[in-house]
Amino acid sequence: MSDGRVALLDRLATRRALLHRPARRFATIPEPASLGLPERGRWLLAGSFLVEGRLVQAPGASPWEVPGAGPGQTAEAHGFAWLDDLAGLGDRPARALARDWTFRWIARFGRGRGPGWTPALAARRLGRWMSHAALLTEAQGRDQATLARAASQTLRFLDRRWTTARGPARIEALAAILRAGLALEGMERHVGAAATALGREAEAQVDAHGAIASRSPEDLALLFALLAEAEAALTAAGRPVAEPHRAALRRIAPVLRTLRHSDGGLARFHGGGRTVAERVERALAAATAPPLRTEGAAMGYLRLSVGRTSVIVDAADPPAGPHGHASTLGFEMSSGRRPVIISCGSGRAWGAEWHRAGRATPSHSTLAVEGFSSSRLGRSGEEMTERARVLSAHRQRSAAGAQLSLVHAGWAETHGLTHRRELLLAPDGRSLSGADTLAALTAAEKKRLETVLKSAGGQGVRFALRFHLHPDVRPTVEGGGLCVGLRLASGEGWSFQFEGEARLTLDPSVYLDRTHLLPRATKQIVLHGVLVSSEARIGWTFAKTEDTPLAIRDLDRPDLPDPPDRP
Secondary structure (H helix, E strand, C coil): CCHHHHHHHHHHHHHHHHHCCCCCCECCCCCCCCCCCHHHHHHHHCCEEEECCEEEECCCCCHHHCCCCCHHHHHHHHCCHHHHHHHHHCCHHHHHHHHHHHHHHHHHHCCCCCCCCCHHHHHHHHHHHHHCHHHHCCCCHHHHHHHHHHHHHHHHHHHHHHHHCCCHHHHHHHHHHHHHHHHECCCHHHHHHHHHHHHHHHHHHCCCCCCCCCCCHHHHHHHHHHHHHHHHHHHHCCCCCCHHHHHHHHHHHHHHHHCECCCCCECCCCCCCCCCHHHHHHHHHHCCCCCCCCCCCECCEEEEEECCEEEEEECCCCCCCCCCCCCCCCEEEEECCEEEEECCCCCHHHCHHHHHHHHCHHHCCCEEECCECCCEECCCCCCEEECCCEEEEEEEEECCEEEEEEEEEEECCCCCEEEEEEEEECCCCCEEEEEEEEECCCHHHHHHHHHHHHHCCCCCEEEEEEEEECCCCEEEEECCCCEEEEECCCCCEEEEEEECCCEEEEEEEEECCCCCCCCEEEEEEEEEEEECCCEEEEEEEEEECCCCCCCCCCCCCCCCCCCCCCC
């Protein structure tokens, strides 16, 4: 079906939703389900908006009035992402602004006008209205009636159009219908069908191993939170929860636990961030079904964890779609509550160029052949048409520690090369050793590599092994350029050393995270190498320094927001 026809059917569904008698009040006020980022709430109060990677000052403007806004900003404005952030800030001015913008939006767009009447955006908007209904109706009276009317009309629109949403947006739409149906007076008749459909969608979208197609840890966490919150709402109302719904929660829970670092934050792969940790914690605690145990890879990721150290590795082919990253065999490492080795993250919030750069292999802590990501984008610049194949991924434990051995063939077609990564986390968790090998394995690959080397005119194949550091890590090049000392904010000391034919540099990098308005500057350790024969190998080690104790008091968390002010 063409986009034009879909838009026409959305408009017709909106008009039909407006013909029905709306709800006039809330039967119950839902419990808040999500809070955003207080720092973003402060930016909004100051009139600061991020538009296509640029900081725009527009005091007095609402999110949908900011000049130059692109599709991403428009979606956030009409999906009410800003409402989470103002609620997360939670002081008197933030709550007042949240109410002002909400009712201005309803007055301007609530009768079906504007770009916000798609199933995906309507679902986000209705879900956030339910999450923050207590804030939005503090004044009672007319505000509650206005919100109830707009919410019931949105519910009816979604009831007709949720099936046209794609992927996780369907679950978001059904969860919003369900919560609104339970909360709004006279809307309970929509609950039964939504609950049944939610079970079917959960069964269809969450595979037998608790994984979803996008392989984004954050996407999985948000889907789990939606299902857990819907389960809690149904249970509180004395309504049955479909068995496929509960079964999906059981499958997802152990996967999410595997994808969390020792500080509780999610691994940042395939467009996902760490910003939903608290919501995940609440959802895991609230889910009533006992989780199943998981063996082997969790959604294509392998985890090593000993003592205070956790390592999570992308050990599967990248997903299809416009948000998958060329991060194969990339890893992240945390020590206690402190991230150490990271992925740069998703640049989607800062425009198309940042988005594309964040998806490339050099933005991940792994090896990259110069000029070639391990997976490559097609002409559209969105879909990956050449995706790295993981040939093997094995985990084992021995007296030496926890070990991983992984191989991918991302450059087999272009250079005749495969990448092997071996990792060893020591039994006490105080060192992570690795070895990265580029090699031509088969006769056909050796022939292809020979052709590439000849065309290089004796210059060889250049490659770089990158380790991106969290912005709070302070690195210092030592030993005449042969090692790097790392100091964490907790006071822990680590050292990095390597062996093999390579040149070490400490280069600029970025940390892309939605908790900050602009990309944060950081550093990356880079080992530059040249392959001139059929194989090149570099070994390396991150080890805690001798002056770092086994246990350390780490109570200072400047990354955590201050508690919201109250009147």
